[in-house]
Amino acid sequence: MGLFSRLALLFRIRTRAALEKAEEPGAVLDYAYTKQVEQIQQLRRAIADIATNRKQLELQQTQLLNNVDKLTSQAGQALRLGREDLARQALQRKELFVPQLHNYERQIAQLREQEERLLQMEQDVATRIEVFRTQKEMAKVQYHAAQTQVKLRESLGGISGEMGEIHLAMQRAQEKILTMQARANALEELLEQGVIGEQRSLGAGDTLDRELQRIDMQQNVELQLQAMKEQLQLGGRYTQPKQIEGPTSFLE
Structure with missing residues (x-):
């Protein structure tokens, strides 16, 4: 399992409770992006620690090299003074430092290789996080746009329902108006024919x-x-x- 997969797994475990409570996708995506940024910051701190250790070893290596150079110089000076014993002693002490120098070189090389590997990983993770950020922002825009469309369609649906009721009420009103008009026309026709007047003149007679x-x-x-x-x-x-x-x- 790669580092990014482990980070994703850790992210899923830690954010499970939060995701269960979260309902808005935008908030979930922001939270996921924040957790990924935290992970890459931890990775960068690890790189910085490795670099610090490498620098410390390089300083110690430099000091050891200075000591070796100093012993070499002292051995030459002792020979010039005719003190071969002191020259031999200086060279013996110098040889004791040689294995330490090799050890420093090996450790420094390992730290440098590890640092380069983590730097490459950091670049890959940073690229993925940037891609995720872009997709996150796009998804949030799409979600809010869809949410706006849903609210608009719900509003339009309510308006359509109200308009339907208004249309039915208008139809009923028009039917009543037509009925009243027909009744008025019928009464006017009966008046013109004298049917209603005759009935009124006769009163209640049978x-x-x-x-x-x-x-x-x-x-x-x-x-x-x-x-x-x-x-x-x-x-x-x-x-x-x-x-x-x-x-x-x-x-x-």
Whole structure:
């Protein structure tokens, strides 16, 4: 398992509880990005520690090299003074430092190799985090855009429902208006035909009352006509016939 996979696993374990409570994808992505930044910061601190250790070894190596150079110089000076014993002693001490020099070189080389490897890893992780950051921001924009569309469509859905109810109410109102107009037209037509006026003039009388009145009128007309004929046969001057009262209604 690579370092990035281990970091991702650690991230999933530590953020599991937070992710269960989080509901907004934007907050989850920001949290994931923050955790990755923390991981790469830890990686950079590790690189800095390795570099510090390498520098310390290089300083110690430099001091040891100075001591070796000093012993070499002292051995030459002792020979020039005819003190071969001192020269031999200086060279012996010098040889004791040689294994330490090799050890420093080996450790420094290992630290330098490890540092270069971590630096390369840090660059790869940094690139991935930057890609993740770009994708995160894009995802957040897409989420907020989708959220806005959902809210807009929900709002439009509510407006559509209200408009549907308004449309139905308008239809009912139009139907009532058409019904009233039809009724008004029908009443106007009945008034023009005299049906309603005749009913009002007759009041509350029934069919029998109307028939008896009609008979009375006819009888009155016949009596007046007969009287006029008799006057004409007598040769008298024509006078206005006296109004003959009709028979009294049976219902009075």
